[in-house]
Amino acid sequence: MLTQPKILLLDDDQDFLDLYREMLSQHLSCLPDVRTASTGARALAMLESEPFHLIIVDLNMPKMDGLQVLSIARRKYPELRLVILTAIREEQFRTRAYAMGVDQYWIKPESDQEMGLFMESIESLLNREANGGFRGVQSKSLVDIVQLECLSQSSTVLKITNGMAVGKIWIQNGEVIHAEAPGLTAEPAFQRILTWKTGSFENLTADLAHPRTIFTSYQGLLLNTAQAFDEAASQILEAPREGSAAAEAASTAPRLAELSQLNGVEFVLALGTDKNSTQDSWGLENPKPVAEWMRKTLENFNSLGDRLQVGQLQQLIGTGPQRKIAVAASGKSELCVGFSPSLSAEELRETMKNILTKWAS
Amino acid sequence: MGLLTFLTRADPTQLVHLPSGSFTIDREGTILTSTVPQSFPSGRMQDIGEQVIASFEAAKQAQMPLAEIIVYYAALKVLARELRGGAIIFLMPQSLNQPLRRNKN
Numbered sequence: 368m369l370t371q372p373k374i375l376l377l378d379d380d381q382d383f384l385d386l387y388r389e390m391l392s393q394h395l396s397c398l399p400d401v402r403t404a405s406t407g408a409r410a411l412a413m414l415e416s417e418p419f420h421l422i423i424v425d426l427n428m429p430k431m432d433g434l435q436v437l438s439i440a441r442r443k444y445p446e447l448r449l450v451i452l453t454a455i456r457e458e459q460f461r462t463r464a465y466a467m468g469v470d471q472y473w474i475k476p477e478s479d480q481e482m483g484l485f486m487e488s489i490e491s492l493l494n495r496e497a498n499g500g501f502r503g504v505q506s507k508s509l510v511d512i513v514q515l516e517c518l519s520q521s522s523t524v525l526k527i528t529n530g531m532a533v534g535k536i537w538i539q540n541g542e543v544i545h546a547e548a549p550g551l552t553a554e555p556a557f558q559r560i561l562t563w564k565t566g567s568f569e570n571l572t573a574d575l576a577h578p579r580t581i582f583t584s585y586q587g588l589l590l591n592t593a594q595a596f597d598e599a600a601s602q603i604l605e606a607p608r609e610g611s612a613a614a615e616a617a618s619t620a621p622r623l624a625e626l627s628q629l630n631g632v633e634f635v636l637a638l639g640t641d642k643n644s645t646q647d648s649w650g651l652e653n654p655k656p657v658a659e660w661m662r663k664t665l666e667n668f669n670s671l672g673d674r675l676q677v678g679q680l681q682q683l684i685g686t687g688p689q690r691k692i693a694v695a696a697s698g699k700s701e702l703c704v705g706f707s708p709s710l711s712a713e714e715l716r717e718t719m720k721n722i723l724t725k726w727a728s
Numbered sequence: 729m730g731l732l733t734f735l736t737r738a739d740p741t742q743l744v745h746l747p748s749g750s751f752t753i754d755r756e757g758t759i760l761t762s763t764v765p766q767s768f769p770s771g772r773m774q775d776i777g778e779q780v781i782a783s784f785e786a787a788k789q790a791q792m793p794l795a796e797i798i799v800y801y802a803a804l805k806v807l808a809r810e811l812r813g814g815a816i817i818f819l820m821p822q823s824l825n826q827p828l829r830r831n832k833n
Contacts, residue, residue: 432743459746459803462823466802656790664783668799671779675772677746678802685787685794692792712798 372399372493373418377410377436378425378452387423387452390482395490407431411439419447420493426453426460434463434676441468442673448492452485465569466678509561510589512568517541517585522573527560532724534560537577543588544579549720553580554588561592623649626725630718631710633690636703637726638662650705661694661703684715693719697726744768746804746821753777755813764819780808780815 374391378384384403392401402419404410408431410422422440426433437449449469453460461472470492476482509527513536516523520541527534534548536557546557581588623635627649634650638658648654664683672680683694691706693715704722706715744767751762757778764773780797787794799806800822807818 427743434743455743457745458823459821460743462821463746463803466822653791657792660786660790660792663786667779667782671775672801674775675746675801675804676744677804681800681802683800684798685792686796687787687792687794689792692794 372397372420374399374401374489374493375410375413375419375422376401376403377405377407377422377428377433378403379405379428380425381405383425390486391489394486395493397490397493399493407433407436410436414440414444414447419444421448421450421489423450423452423489426451426455426464434460434467437464437467437469438673438676450489450492463676463678467676468678509563509568510592513538513543513561513585513589517543522575524571524574526569526571527563528568532563532720532727534563535571536560537574539573539575539577539579541585543581543583543585545577545581549724550717554583554591557581557588558592558595561589562595622726623647626704626722629721630714631707632704632718632722633707634705635722636661638701638703639699657703661701665694665696665701682716682719684712684719691715695719695723697723700726702726744772747819748821750816750818751777752811752816753781753814755781757781760814776806776819777815777817780806780817781813784808784810784815 376384376387376391378387384405388401388403391399399420402413404413407428410424413419414422422436424433424436433451433453437451440447440449449471451464451469451472452475453473454475456474464472471488473485473488476485512525516525516538518541522539525536525538527536532549534556535546536543537545543557546553546560548556548559551559583591623637626632626635632650634648636646636648636651636654636657638646638661646654646658648658651657665680668683669680672678681695685692685694686708688708690708691710692703693706694701694703696702702722704719706718710718745765747764747768749762749764751764751773752760753774754760757774759770759773759777762773783797784794795810797806797808799808803822805820805822807820808815809817
């Protein structure tokens with residue numbers, strides 16, 4: 368629990384700022400210090416001059432809109448919690464806001480009940496632990512979320528995003544009926560998804576017509592997953608004794624060779640995100656020009672994404688007469704993979720997802 | 729005071745919607761045709777077009793010519809096809825609620 372959390376409230380309507388400052392500072396049990404700003408530039412200057420835990424931003428503002436402020440804030444202050452409070456109900460802005468990494472998107476409350484829910488959510492965001500957890504459900508593990516959904520006998524589809532990987536869990540009347548993760552379905556997919564420790568989480572509309580592929584009860588599934596965690600943890604504890612130095616010294620070359628065994632892969636090139644980092648490649652005679660193209664292209668399209676406010680660049684796929692290529696960033700590396708031109712777009716995206724998951728793990 | 733605030737308040741800027749549509753751009757970076765809504769600033773369209781053409785050009789220089797580039801952002805998909813030095817570019821906003829592709833097996 369923070370001693371006195373600091374909230375920055377940004378809106379171009381002074382009456383709104385006065386009202387919400389009073390409500391937030393008086394009705395939250397953590398008694399936050401609430402500051403206000405009426406322009407994006409002023410808010411950024413305040414963020415620069417003193418640390419805040421949370422910023423609440425309106426979208427529609429003169430000169431600098433809320434999305435512009437958030438894209439700067441997300442990049443400069445990754446620990447800052449971001450909340451949008453707006454009257455705009457359009458799906459597109461919600462999608463873009465979440466793509467840019469905001470924690471919550473709220474329509475301005477119109478009733479006491481909605482105001483109560485808003486206050487609760489702000490309080491729980493402030494109480495959230497700094498590390499781990501899933502954006503959208505503060506301080507809850509996926510096991511907790513699945514348990515909550517099943518205990519409440521609900522029907523829903525949970526969509527979980529962990530870096531490049533996206534997984535879905537179908538829950539129908541409190542039972543897990545299906546799961547999908549990159550390259551996996553049913554129970555193995557469920558277990559894979561539950562190994563993810565961080566990411567973002569969404570509740571989608573229930574898909575009642577989806578065919579059932581998991582017949583184990585949710586308690587059984589969670590028990591199996593817990594056992595798998597324990598086994599994995601004991602292996603990790605034993606591994607360093609056998610030669611952690613050797614593991615650290617291992618080059619990325621064997622990993623690239625392993626990736627090249629996947630469907631249709633012709634070459635793999637890995638670069639560190641740092642400009643001076645070395646490149647490792649498999650299957651390329653002259654990797655230098657490809658590496659230069661990849662670095663320049665990723666840099667250009669990343670900055671284009673910032674200017675368009677469309678969230679992170681996830682993947683770039685190119686098709687040429689000789690081969691298809693896919694480029695993506697994974698952690699501290701950038702990967703460029705060449706594929707056979709006969710591979711379909713869907714097969715390519717699936718294989719690339721597998722590559723990124725393997726590389727990240 | 730409330731009245732004064734109301735009278736002196738600046739008009740909020742219109743938030744830019746992500747467009748759905750296509751446009752063509754020549755090798756010089758001039759936009760030739762467009763089905764993108766006029767509300768989307770032409771400068772941004774130009775920006776997208778220039779990045780795409782630069783990327784096609786750089787790929788050619790890297791001995792890896794490309795005829796098509798698809799860029800997946802979290803909220804937008806950009807598909808570009810090379811047209812004799814220029815390009816036709818499709819912009820497709822992405823939604824949070826898009827279904828996952830079903831596995832074939």
